[in-house]
Amino acid sequence: MAVREIEPVVLELDRLEQLAESGYYNPYTMFDWPDTIEPDKPWMSEHLTTLGGTPMWDELTREQQLALTRFEAINFFSLNIHGIRELMSDVVMRIHEKTYADVSEFLHHFIGEENEHMWFFAQFCLRYGGKLYPAQPTLKADSVEHLSPIARELIVFARILIFEEIVDHYNAYMATDQTLPHIAREINRVHHQDESRHVAFGRMVFTNLLGQLVKRDPDEAPVVAEYLENYLQYSIGTLYNPAAYRDAGIPDALALRRKALAHPVRVEAHDQVLKRTRKFLSKSGVGRETIKR
Amino acid sequence: MTDPMQAVQEFILGRNPALDRVSEDLDLIDSRAINSLAFVEFIFLLEELTGESIDPEDLDLDDFRTLDALEARFFKKEAAR
Numbered sequence: 006m007a008v009r010e011i012e013p014v015v016l017e018l019d020r021l022e023q024l025a026e027s028g029y030y031n032p033y034t035m036f037d038w039p040d041t042i043e044p045d046k047p048w049m050s051e052h053l054t055t056l057g058g059t060p061m062w063d064e065l066t067r068e069q070q071l072a073l074t075r076f077e078a079i080n081f082f083s084l085n086i087h088g089i090r091e092l093m094s095d096v097v098m099r100i101h102e103k104t105y106a107d108v109s110e111f112l113h114h115f116i117g118e119e120n121e122h123m124w125f126f127a128q129f130c131l132r133y134g135g136k137l138y139p140a141q142p143t144l145k146a147d148s149v150e151h152l153s154p155i156a157r158e159l160i161v162f163a164r165i166l167i168f169e170e171i172v173d174h175y176n177a178y179m180a181t182d183q184t185l186p187h188i189a190r191e192i193n194r195v196h197h198q199d200e201s202r203h204v205a206f207g208r209m210v211f212t213n214l215l216g217q218l219v220k221r222d223p224d225e226a227p228v229v230a231e232y233l234e235n236y237l238q239y240s241i242g243t244l245y246n247p248a249a250y251r252d253a254g255i256p257d258a259l260a261l262r263r264k265a266l267a268h269p270v271r272v273e274a275h276d277q278v279l280k281r282t283r284k285f286l287s288k289s290g291v292g293r294e295t296i297k298r
Numbered sequence: 299m300t301d302p303m304q305a306v307q308e309f310i311l312g313r314n315p316a317l318d319r320v321s322e323d324l325d326l327i328d329s330r331a332i333n334s335l336a337f338v339e340f341i342f343l344l345e346e347l348t349g350e351s352i353d354p355e356d357l358d359l360d361d362f363r364t365l366d367a368l369e370a371r372f373f374k375k376e377a378a379r
Contacts, residue, residue: 141338142354144362148333232335239335247342259346298315 010154012217015107016209021202025114028198032121035195042133042186047074049081049189050182053175055245058270061261072253078189079134080246082126085172085196087140089123092165111206118199125192141243149232156225159214163233166207170282171240173200208285215289230291237282241275242266302347302373303365309343322365332362348372 042048051070054077056062062070093116099105100112130137149157173196179185180194219226245266247258255261265271286292307320314331326332332340340362345352361371 139354142341142352142357144327144332144334144337145359146327146334148330148335151330235333235335239338242339259342262342263346 011104011158011214013104013107014210014213016206016213018108018111018206018209021206022111022114024202025111025118030195032125032195036125036128036188036191038128038132039186039188042188045071046186047071047184048078048133048186049074050175050179050185052274053178055262055265055271058274059265059268061265061268065255069253069255073249073255075134076249076252077244077246079130079136080138080249081172081175081244082130082192083138084243085126086123086130086137088168088172089119089126090140092168093119093123095161095165108206108210115203115206118203122196122199125195129188129192138246138248152228152232153218153222153225155214155218155221156229159211159218159229160232162207162210162214163229164236166204166211167233167236167240167282169200169204169207170285171237171278173197173204174278174281176200212289215291219290226291227295227297230286230293231296233286233291234293234296237279241278303369305343305347306365306368309340320365324365325363326365326368327359327363344368344372 047070051057051062051074054062054073056065056073065073096112096116096119100109100116105112127137149160152160176193176197178193180190180197182190185193215226215229218229245262247262250258250261283292287294310320310326310331311317313336317331320326320331324331341352341354358371361367
């Protein structure tokens with residue numbers, strides 16, 4: 006790891022640490038897991054499914070619509086699980102690096118909480134869906150090796166932040182959606198509560214590392230902006246899992262996925278999901294408008 | 299039927315505005331014409347073009363290095379049918 010070339014990340018985290026301590030809960034005892042979930046309730050808010058608001062949704066039978074909410078909830082929680090596995094391993098490797106000595110205390114809270122989130126997401130998937138969807142196929146090649154060490158470091162934390170902000174958009178809505186089963190609402194609510202601290206922390210780390218990058222080589226900022234925009238698009242794409250369409254009994258999964266991803270209603274929905282993150286990236290100076298084409 | 303390799307080229311060009319064309323021997327991985335963030339979409343495209351599912355466990359990086367390698371791995375079988 007090239008962390009030695011990075012200056013120490015020093016942040017004012019007292020408030021976030023206090024909140025993590027005062028809000029600490031036992032995830033293994035706090036949920037009341039029912040044996041089964043009411044069959045007529047959606048597991049994911051209907052408009053948040055990948056066909057929400059499109060004619061493709063209206064063309065489904067009610068059974069297919071409900072099945073889609075179930076399998077897309079399993080996909081959403083599976084994405085969380087794989088995302089958490091990835092970010093935890095990145096953070097664990099840094100937790101006692103000199104660069105992160107000042108934030109190590111909070112990183113311990115962070116890893117502990119993420120591990121607990123991974124547990125309750127998997128509980129839901131395995132208890133009620135009987136499975137997790139596998140992680141997305143990955144290219145076994147480094148796509149950021151052309152970037153400087155500080156840019157690569159920034160991207161590690163930017164990916165964590167973006168992932169958390171996108172997920173939180175869904176959690177925040179579903180935490181209070183009365184059409185959902187109680188247990189689905191609870192999982193979204195608890196996750197949303199913890200993630201607000203993680204997002205606050207993530208933005209602080211991001212700002213610190215971006216400041217270091219700009220000080221060293223401002224010309225690299227647009228290159229990072231391009232990577233981040235691609236990462237936003239990639240993240241949206243992962244929500245559209247053809248396996249979930251197939252499991253819901255919907256034919257032509259790949260063609261449907263392509264059509265849904267490009268549908269104007271969905272493009273508008275993606276903009277809503279990414280609005281907060283895009284605003285933050287633009288304010289930080291690495292919005293998509295800075296990309297050099 | 300449209301040539302599937304044409305669709306592959308269009309995908310790569312669409313994601314790499316700086317490229318005018320994709321030469322047969324361009325190393326798509328080293329040049330980052332196909333990178334990790336585009337990879338999932340690319341796999342779905344290949345599945346749609348071949349009509350067959352692709353097992354992620356069965357993927358070899360070298361199958362994605364050049365247009366020739368992609369054609370040999372994913373489309374030659376079909377042509378021989």
